[in-house]
Amino acid sequence: MAYAPHTLDDRDAMLAAIGVGSVDELFADIPDSVRARAFDIPPPLTEQEVRRELTRLAGRNRIPEVSFLGAGAYRHLVPAAVMEVIGRSEFATAYTPYQPEVSQGTLQSIYEFQTLVCELTGMEVASASHYDGATATAEAALMACRLTRRDTVAISSAVNPQVRRVLDTYCSGPGIRVIEVEADIAEGGSGLTPIDAAESSLDEHVACLVVQHPNFFGGIEPMAELAATAHRHGAQFVAVVEPTSLAILEAPGAYGADIVAAEGQPLGIPLSFGGPYVGLMAARMDSVRQMPGRLVGATRDAAGRRGYVLTLQAREQHIRREKAASNICTNQALCALAATAYLSAVGPEGLREVAELSMVQTRHAISTLEAAGVGERRFSASYFAEAAVRIPDAKRRHAALAEQGVLAGFPLEDAYPALRDCLLVAATELTTDDDVARLVEALEATP
C-alpha cells in the first residue's frame, strides 16, 4: 500500500496481540467457494510515475481556446482565495458533522451557505445542499408531491434536458407521472413557456409546475404569471434558477416560487467534466418538514456559547429509515463551502458585475454574429446570458470549429429536433472581445 504506516515489527506485534500467525487467518471467515478468483490490477506506481500518468491523461484533453459552450455548466472565474479555502484539509478531510463540538467550522459554513442561498433566492429556508442542480430539482418535485399529496408533475420543455431526464428517473421511483408543458419553440416563437399551455396542463392531480428561469435557451420567463397560474390550481411553483442571474433578476421568493432549485456550479466550482457540483434548494418555512437533505441550525451550549448542529433530523433516513423524506445521506459540503467563499469573495457588486458582463458579452457575440450575417437569434423573447442562434449547417460547422479550438456553443438538434441548425451560445465574464471576434471569423472561414 502506498500509504501504509506499519513496519514489519508493527505487523508482527499486532498479529501476536491478536493471537494469529498471519493476516490470512483473519480472512478465514470468507467461505472457500466465494473467495476472489481474480484480481488483475496493474502494479503500484510511485508518486512520480502516477503524476506522469495523470499528466498524460490531462494532456489528452484539449481545452478550447475560445468557448461559448454553457448549457448547464459555465466557465467562470474561480478566485484563488476560494481554491485556498476549499483546499484546507481541516475542511476537506472532515466528515459529516455528527459530533458538532468538533465540527463547528463545517457547520457554521453551512449555516452561512443556507443564509446566502436564502438571500439570493428570497426564500425563507435553504437546505445544506444536494448532489447537483438536476437532483435538487427532482427532489423539489417529489417534495411538492408530498406537500400537496398529488401525484403528477408538470415541467416546461424549456427546462434543461439533462435536468428533465434526471427528474423523470426520480419520479419513476414512486410512480409520479410527469407531463411536459411545450415551450413555444415554433418558427418565430418566443422560446418561452406559454401561460395557456401551463394552464391547460394543470388540474387537481398536478403537484407542481416546474419552470427554469432563465430557461434552457436563456429566455426570461414570465415567472410571476406562471406562479399565479400554478397557484390557481393548488399546485406548487418550482423555480429552477441560475445563481449569478439572481444579482439582476428578481428573487424567486418575490414572484411566488414555493420551492427553488439551482445548479450552484457557477459559484466558484471548476467545470471538472461535470462534477462535483452542488445543488441549491430553498423553500418556504412552512414546508421545511418535507424538505429533503441536511439542515443546520443555530443553538447554544450550557455556557451560552452559540453553536451549530444538524437539526430537524426526524426527516432523515438515519432516523426515519423507510419513512424518510429522501434517502439522501449527506450534502455536498465542500462544494457548498466553495459557493459560500465565492459569494463572500465577489460580494453583491462582484456578483452583479459577473451577471452584467455575461449578459453584455453574450449580446455582443450575438449582435456581432447577426451583423456579420453568420447567424440570427432563433427566439423573440429577451434573454439573460445564453441564447439559441440559428447558424446554417450548425452541427457540421460546430464540429469543424471545435477542431480549431473554437467551441461555438451547444448544438440543440439532438435534444430539440425542431431546433435543427441552432446552437445555444453562452458567454460569461471570462469571454473577451477577442473571443467574440475569433468566433465570428472562424464561422465566416468555415462556410
Added chain:
Amino acid sequence: MSVTERPAAPAGAPSDGDASGRGAAFSSAVGGEELRVVQPLIFASSRPGRRDVRFPKPSDAAQAAAASQLELPAEALRTAAARLPEVSELDLLRHFNRLSHLNHAIDLGFYPLGSCTMKYNPKVNEWAARLPGLSESHPLDPPELSQGSLEIQWLLAELLREISGMAAVSLQPAAGAQGELTGLLMARAYHRSRGEGEQRTTVLVPDSSHGTNPATATMVGYRTITIPSNERGGIDLAALREALGSDTAALMITNPSTLGMFEDQIDQVVAAVHEVGAIAYMDGANLNAILGRFRAGDAGFDVMHFNLHKTFSTPHGGGGPGAGPVGVSERLAPFLPEPVPVLVEGSPDEVKRNAWAGRTTPGARFALEAEGTREQSIGKVRAFAGNFGMHLRAYTYIRSNGDAGLREVSDDAVLAANYLRVRLTDAYDLPYDRICKHEVVFSGRRQKREHGVTTLDIAKAILDYQIHPPTIYFPLIVEEALMIEPTETESLETLDRFVAVMHEIAERAARDPAALRAAPTTTPVGRLDEASAARRPDLRHDFGTA
C-alpha cells in the same frame, strides 16, 4: 451582530467564564441577552463598499454591440438586493481559516468513525484534480476534446469491474445513497422486463443495515421487510428464507456487515435470493475490508455500489462530495443509467496494457454512449457523467496502490480493527466476539448500567483527547453501540494511544462519572442544545431591520 474585536488573550475574554481554553469566544449582546460567539458570522465583518474580487469593465465596443439587443423586461429585474457579505480578501481568508480551526479532520487526528472509512486522503490525488487539463474540461465538450476525461472514466470503470468481479459499471451516481437508488431502479426495471414488475413489491434488508437502504426502497416504491440477525451477527438464514418469495424484488445486504462481520453464509444467502428470482444487492460501503479477497461478482451478486470516498480515499469534504458508482451483472447491464463511457475504437486489452504502462494507444477513441443506445436504461440519475473529480482521484489512488497495495489496504485495515478488538475487550463489552473485518462494534452497556455513563458520554469524553469518536448508537441492534473503524493508514502508536484513551475513559467512568457526563470541556463549544435547535429552528442569519 456587532462584534468587531477579538479579545487579546483567551484568559481575557470578557465573558468567557470558564477556564477551558475555549478562549476564542467573543462576547456580544444580542437582543439584550448575552451570547458568546466563537467565530462571528462572515456577515459581521461586512462593510458597505468593501471589495475583494473585481471584474473588468466591458469595452465600449462590446457595450455598443450589446445595446442593439433586447433589454431585460423591467418586471424581471430584482427589486431588493441580496445581502451578500462585503469583505476584503484577507478578512475572508481569516474567517474561513478560523472556522477551519474549529473542525476535527483526518489530517489533524485519529478519526475512527465506523462505517465511514476515514482513511488518509493522499495529496497527489488533489494535485491531479487541479490539473487544468482536467479541472477545466467542460462536460459537454465534444468527445474529440475530452479524450483524457473519457479515458480516465473508462479505465476507472474497468478497474472497478476487476475489483468487484461485476460485468459492467456505471460511474454516474453521485453518492452511495444514489448508487443504491440506481441499483434498485435497475432491479425494478429488470423485473418489469420479465413481466414481474407488479408482483415484486418488497425489498428485504437486515436489521443491521444502513438507514439509506430502507429509505431508498421507499423512493422506488418498495415495501421494506427487516430480517433479524443471528447470534453470530450474520443474517438469520431461516428468517431470510421465510421472508423470501415471489413478491421479493431484492435483498440489500451490506457485506462485511455494519457489525464488521463477513457474512460467512453469503453463498447460501445469494443462492436463496436467486432461487425466488429476486435480485441480490450488495451495499459496498465496507469494501475496504475485502479488496482482493472477495468479489461480489464472483459470489453471484447482481448489483453493488462502491463508495469512492470510503474505499478509494477521495476526501469526505465535511459531508460530500462523494461518488457511488454501481457495478452490475450481465443481466442488469441493459438497465444501466446513461451515459456509459465506452471505447468506440481500439482493443480494450491493448488500451489497458498501454495505460498500465503509461502510454496512449494510437487510434483509440472514447465516447459517452449516445443517448437512446441503451434502450432499457433507467435513464439519468444525475446531470452529465457523474462526479468526475472523484473519479480521477480514485483512479490516481488505485494506480498508486496497485494490486499489491490494494490487498495490503484491506489486510492492514482488518489487522488494525482486530488489534483494537483484542486490546479493548477487557474494558468494553463485545457483543459479537469473533474475528472482525475492517471495524469492530463494542457496547457501552456495562458503563451505562454500572456507572450511569452512556455511550454518548464516552464519545464526548473522547473529544477531549483530540480524537474523533467512533460511530455511536449504530448499528441499531447493538445496545449503546461504539462502532470503531481504525482504517489501514493509522500507525501502531496512534492505535495504542487510542487504546490508552479508551482504557482511561473506562476507568474514569467508574471513578468520576459526573466528569464524563460534563465532557467535552476543551472543544470550541460544549454539548449543544439540539432539542431547542429543533423546537425553534434558526436556519439562517437574521439581518434584523438594520
